[in-house]
Amino acid sequence: MGRVAIRTEGLTKRYGSVLAVDSLDLEVGRGEIFGFLGPNGAGKSTTIRLLLGLARPTAGRAWIMDVPVGDVERAHRHVGYVAGDVAVWPQLTGSETLTYLGNLHGDVDVPFRDELIERLRFDPAMRARSYSKGNRQKLALIAALMTRPDVLLLDEPTSGLDPLMEAEFQALATEAAARGQTVFLSSHILDEVQDVCHRVAILREGRLIEVAALEELRALGGTVLEAIVDGPVPDLAGVPGVTGVEAVDGGVRVSVTGSPAPVLARLSACPLVRLRSHEPTLEDIFLSYYEAAK
Numbered sequence: 001m002g003r004v005a006i007r008t009e010g011l012t013k014r015y016g017s018v019l020a021v022d023s024l025d026l027e028v029g030r031g032e033i034f035g036f037l038g039p040n041g042a043g044k045s046t047t048i049r050l051l052l053g054l055a056r057p058t059a060g061r062a063w064i065m066d067v068p069v070g071d072v073e074r075a076h077r078h079v080g081y082v083a084g085d086v087a088v089w090p091q092l093t094g095s096e097t098l099t100y101l102g103n104l105h106g107d108v109d110v111p112f113r114d115e116l117i118e119r120l121r122f123d124p125a126m127r128a129r130s131y132s133k134g135n136r137q138k139l140a141l142i143a144a145l146m147t148r149p150d151v152l153l154l155d156e157p158t159s160g161l162d163p164l165m166e167a168e169f170q171a172l173a174t175e176a177a178a179r180g181q182t183v184f185l186s187s188h189i190l191d192e193v194q195d196v197c198h199r200v201a202i203l204r205e206g207r208l209i210e211v212a213a214l215e216e217l218r219a220l221g222g223t224v225l226e227a228i229v230d231g232p233v234p235d236l237a238g239v240p241g242v243t244g245v246e247a248v249d250g251g252v253r254v255s256v257t258g259s260p261a262p263v264l265a266r267l268s269a270c271p272l273v274r275l276r277s278h279e280p281t282l283e284d285i286f287l288s289y290y291e292a293a294k
Contacts, residue, residue, distance in 0.1 A: 005030045005151050005182035006051065010060035013046050013206075020046040022206040023060065028184060030150070033177045035193035036186040037286060038203035044186040045084070047203075048155050051184075052081060065150050077105075080144030084156030086136040090129035094139055097128060101143045113146035119168055133160035145172065151182045158192060170196045194282040202286060217285045224280050225254045225263060230271040239263050244287065255284060 006028040013021040021043045028034045038044050049055040051062055053072040062069045065078040089097060102108035117124055122138040131139065137160050144152060152173075158166045166189075173183045173196050187193050193200060194214065202210045210217070227233075228251035236245050236254055240262045244255035250273070256263055260277065267275065 008062040012059040014058045033183040035197035035200035042203040043206035078150040080149035082157040086140040088128035094124035228273040
């Protein structure tokens with residue numbers, strides 16, 4: 001078996017006149033935590049549905065662990081899935097739900113399941129109808145992880161979780177990757193993706209516009225300058241190297257590629273109260289791609 005866990009070739013999905021996924025070519029390696037980014041409507045959830053075999057592609061192909069995703073029974077043996085909005089059987093307890101799902105899939109690591117219940121502070125004795133959104137997400141995460149699948153397809157998996165449980169999820173994802181499992185993480189929480197992912201893909205209107213390691217994206221993203229000025233803010237939009245300008249309280253936030261010297265020269269003409277620079281965050285990079293694509 002190869003080192004590629006997820007592969008797509010020309011994967012396309014059209015709903016009438018709407019092109020939801022447009023010729024997606026992607027490879028995700030085994031043991032990789034891969035971030036899949038884009039705003040609502042970019043095609044992230046549709047891509048996951050295609051990978052799960054829940055939707056048929058208009059064109060193109062996809063494989064999970066070298067198994068065509070159209071061979072749903074074989075492909076699903078390798079997959080754990082968490083949806084952003086988890087549906088439950090309201091009359092079952094959490095424990096009964098996990099037992100039922102475990103019997104469907106088989107190969108449950110029972111000690112690990114019990115560890116997950118403890119780490120995620122989940123009460124399996126309650127009936128599912130009583131669970132909050134966060135507890136439904138915990139139930140889905142435990143169900144996905146407890147079989148130690150080769151591939152985890154996670155669509156907004158921390159929706160409804162508190163910050164402590166978000167941190168626990170990140171630890172679990174990191175541990176899974178260290179064991180050789182692949183984590184495919186679709187999320188709008190960019191800080192979460194930045195903290196845990198090895199590579200990210202940026203999707204816009206169904207089309208892949210970038211795939212790179214975070215370090216590579218930061219290098220391409222250049223520098224972010226934040227200047228607080230005592231007076232009018234100078235016009236920086238036309239300065240060489242400037243890729244984005246955002247007004248902040250009392251000043252301006254500027255994204256720069258290449259040397260920041262032209263921006264600093266323009267700023268030096270006004271009374272500066274404070275000036276600082278830093279590497280771009282994933283949010284800075286994400287927004288710069290969308291600004292450039294307008």
